[in-house]
Amino acid sequence: MWVVKLGGSLSRDPLLREWLRELSELGGGRVVIVPGGGGFADQVREHQSVWRFDDVAAHNMAVLAMAQHALMMQGLCRRLVVAAREVQIRHALHEGRTAVWAPFDLLRQQADMLTNWDVTSDSLAAWLANRLNAERLLIVKSCEIDPARSVAQHVEQGVLDRRFAHFSRDASWPLDILGKNDWPRVRELLLHAATS
Template identity: 70%
Template sequence: MWVVKIGGSLSRDPLLEEWLADLSDFGRGRVVIVPGGGRFAEQAREHQDIWRFDDVAAHNMTVLAMAQYALMMQGMCRQLVIAGTDAQIRAALHAGRVAVWVPLDLLFQEANRLTRWDVTSDSLAAWLANRLNAERLVVVKSCEVEPARSIEEYAALGIVDGSFAGFTCDASYPVDLVNRSDGSRVRDRLLHATAD
């Protein structure tokens, strides 16, 4: 199983359709998409700046932002299956479909290690990959990505959040950060993995 996190920055990008179509076609039964928060999540940060509510509320708002993006993705590509629980994810994959994770189980009443601003959808994707014992984590970004950089360097540059390295440091799976234009490379890797 691959976890593929598609950044919120792609929510208005024409390449989003291509990513969803390729993952739906070539990742059947093997891919779980994690949506970013994007502009939906930016609203939470902007309103927190105005009203000064706590990070738990802001976290919950960003989880709902991820859910909105997931619903948009499924609206664009009806072959995708919305899945909120591990059982729903596994059922979608077992049926030969691609799941889009709606992390509503991560709505919290009290603060914990997931309810901080340095835990974004990048870290939540790694958290899910750990929980599902994924084979690979792919994080799709709009910015340029240099494969030779370490995760710590990506965090220092703000390309991934500050907690991402902690969630992936003991990972049993490879972590690939890719640019939005690397869809064909990811598709080829999926095809090669299917042939193995």
């Protein structure tokens, strides 16, 4: 099973539809998509700056932003299955489908290590990859990615969130950080995995 995080910045990009189509076709039975919060999460940040509500509320709203993006993705590609819980994810994959995670189980009543802006959907994708014992994690961003840069350098440049290194440290899965135009590489990886 692979976890593929599609950055929220792709939510208004025409390439999103292509990524979803290809992942649903080539990733059926083995890919779980983690949606970023996109413009929905930007609204959370904006409203928190106006109203100054706490980070637990902001976290819950950002989780719902990810779920909204998951529903939008399914609206764009009906072959995708929105799945909130691990059992639903595994069922979708067992049926040969590609799952899109709507992380409702991450809603919180009290603050914990996930409920601050140092943790975004990047870290949540790593958290899910650990929880599902994934074989691989791919993080897809809308910006150009220098493959020579380390995780720490990507964090320092703001490409990845500040807690990503914590969630990816000592992971059993290989990590690929990719740009939105790197679909040919992902296709090659998926096709190679299918034949090996």
